[in-house]
Amino acid sequence: MSTASRNTINFLLDGERVTLHDVDPNRTVLQWLREDRGRTGTKEGCAEGDCGACAVVIGELDDGKVRYRAINSCIQFLPTLDGHELVTVESLSSADGQLHPVQQAMVDEHGSQCGFCTPGFVMSLYALYRSSSDPGRVEIDEALAGNLCRCTGYRPIVEAAQSMYRAPAPATDPEAAVNALEQLEATTLSCEGARHRYHAPVSLAELETLYAAQPDACLLAGGTDVGLWVTKDRQEIPELIYLGNVPELQGVTQTDTHLEIGAAVTLTDAMPALVAAFPALEELLRRFAGPPIRNAATLGGNIANGSPIGDSMPALIALDATLVLRCAGRTREIALDSFYPGYRQTALQPGEFVERIRIPRLEPSALFG
Ligand code: FES
Ligand code: FES
Secondary structure (H helix, E strand, O other), X not given: OOOOEEOOEEEEEOOXXXXXXXXXXXXXXXXXXHHHOXXXXXXXXXXXXXXXXXXXXXXXXXXXXXXXXXXXHHHOEHHHHOOOEEEOHHHOOOOOOOOOHHHHHHHHOOOOOOOOOHHHHHXXXXXXXXXXXXXXXXXXXXXXXXXXXXXXXXXHHHHHHHHOOOOOOOOOOXXXXXXXXXXXXXXXXXXXXXXXXXXXXXXXXXXXXXXXXXXXXXXXXXXXXXXXXHHOOOOOXXXXXXXXXXXXXXXXXXXXXXXXXXXXXXXXXXXXXXXXXXXXXXXXXXXXXXXXXXXXXXXXXXHHOOOOOOOOXXXXXXXXXXXXXXXXXXXXXXEHHHOOOOOOOOOOOOOOEEEEEEEEOOOOOOOOO
């Protein structure tokens, strides 16, 4: 267990390290950008993860590289930026004002119309630009699936996506980007705002101890459900425990008998293994929100929150999935089918949490579709 703890968050923005003290854990990344930092290029449309106007790109270390993915900043709590790189629409143009190829393509193809959705489209295209060098139409459509345009349509935006690779790519230094992220601290984080507290343990043992001591705390993974409790229900969440830095909750494992998915694995990271094991799930998962949600949301959170509109549970119940639940060093396994005793109720005991989801391999004679 880590013993060092800190109460400041650190992340990268425009190549600079940003250090914030006394962060209110109920504050969203979007609120911080627009109201505290004066970066108003990122817009608020729905404030509930539906429209993509607030999309920003997050860079994080992944197997020795920096991986860039779009998320919705309107429902992302500020402390979760700790240890990451934040890229906003203001980050893209060069110091002399030259537009990034993604922005220039949007101009050239007349992909920018109302200006309200445009920053979000640009950021989703930027995430695509950084992760794929020659996307086809399906990949482009998929990358834009979390962004809504309410007026003129998507054709010129798709054409911008097809043409954005024609201009020379801006110079980047991947090694420097990795080094800068590696220098951000990875120790336990404990932030106290005026009314709210936020803990980000860095091991399973630490999480168990914290949650056993504060079983009324709200466990936070992707925040795509919890974020709305704050932005839409105007709830205050006094105590948050973030699961995203616990490595033991991050694995995807294929055993001889089961596919096992850690509770903090994002839907984006779980999808390839799920589709490989159960090809019939592909259509369902592709329609599961859009990339900015799937890049943050977790299968474990979808299950543990027990939302009646949770999309994954019916298919997982049909697959005879089970959950490994953990509390104070002990685990038990329960069928997902038995996990919900009632509306918005779960079988979790105080201090107990979902550690991983286990899905048995299909028998050769089984039909699933
Ligand atoms: Fe609509 Fe964030 S403002 S997704
Ligand atoms: Fe912004 Fe259509 S161009 S909503």
